[in-house]
Amino acid sequence: MTFCCYYSSPASSHLLVTNFSQQSKSLKLPAQKRWLNESSRAFKVYAYHGLKTPPYKLDALEPYMSQKTLEVHWGAHHRNYVDGLNKQLEKNDMLYGCTLDELVKLTYNNGNPLPEFNNAAQVWNHDFFWESMQPGGGDMPVLGLLEQIEKDFGSFTNFRDKFTEAALSLFGSGWRNEKRLQITKSSNAVTPLVLDDIPIISLDMWEHAYYLDYKNDRGKYVDVFMNHLVSWNMAMARMARAMAFVNLGQPQVPIA
Numbered sequence: 001m002t003f004c005c006y007y008s009s010p011a012s013s014h015l016l017v018t019n020f021s022q023q024s025k026s027l028k029l030p031a032q033k034r035w036l037n038e039s040s041r042a043f044k045v046y047a048y049h050g051l052k053t054p055p056y057k058l059d060a061l062e063p064y065m066s067q068k069t070l071e072v073h074w075g076a077h078h079r080n081y082v083d084g085l086n087k088q089l090e091k092n093d094m095l096y097g098c099t100l101d102e103l104v105k106l107t108y109n110n111g112n113p114l115p116e117f118n119n120a121a122q123v124w125n126h127d128f129f130w131e132s133m134q135p136g137g138g139d140m141p142v143l144g145l146l147e148q149i150e151k152d153f154g155s156f157t158n159f160r161d162k163f164t165e166a167a168l169s170l171f172g173s174g175w176r177n178e179k180r181l182q183i184t185k186s187s188n189a190v191t192p193l194v195l196d197d198i199p200i201i202s203l204d205m206w207e208h209a210y211y212l213d214y215k216n217d218r219g220k221y222v223d224v225f226m227n228h229l230v231s232w233n234m235a236m237a238r239m240a241r242a243m244a245f246v247n248l249g250q251p252q253v254p255i256a
C-alpha cells in the first residue's frame, strides 16, 4: 500500500510506502495482557473481528474501480484476511479482547511480527483503503489539507508526482527517512499504525487491486485513483484528527 501520513512533530508530513508480507517471532505480552490471558483460560471465549463493508455500494466506484474488482478484492481477499485472523485468534487466547488497532500494534511486537500480524494488518489496511476512496472523489483537496500539502511538498502537483512515484516503485526495498517530506518503503507488513504515524490516505498497489480493471497499467490505476477516487473529504477529516494530537515525536521508521 501507499500511504500519505501526517505526524505532528513540527508541522510536517511524510509519505509512507509499504509492501506487506509475513514474519513470525515470539511475543512478550504486557502485564495487562498476561492477566487477561490467565483469566480467559477459565472460560474459553473467542474474540472475533468482522468483515467491515466499504462505505459505499460495490458498484459505486464504477467505471473507475469495477464492481467485479470490489467483489474479488473486498469479498474474497479482504474476507480471507478476516477469516484467517479469526482462525488464528481461536488458537491464541492471549490476544483475547484486543481491538483491531491494539492487535496490529501488539502483534507487530516491536518489529518482530507474530503470525497474526499479517492478517490483522491487512484487515486494518483494507478497512483504511476503502475509506480512502469515495464516489465522485479525486481532483484536488481544499482548505487546510491543501495548505498543508503545499507547505510540505511545495505544490499539489509535486505531491501528486511524489505519491505516484512512490506507488509505482513500491516493490523496491529499504526505507528512507528524512526529517520533513518523506517517501518510505518497506517489504514487510508494516502499517503506519505501528510506527505511531497517522495515515491520511492510502492506495493499495497489490495486483488484486487493479489487474481486473487495468491489467499491468499501474500508472493508469494511480492516475485514476488521483483523478476520480481518492476521498479528500476523508483525508481532511483524518488530517483534522491528526492535528488534534500533539507531541507524537519523530516517526520511528525502521531501516530495512
Ligand SMILES: [Fe+2]
Residues within 6 Å of the ligand: 073, 077, 126, 204, 206, 208, 209
Ligand atoms: Fe488489497
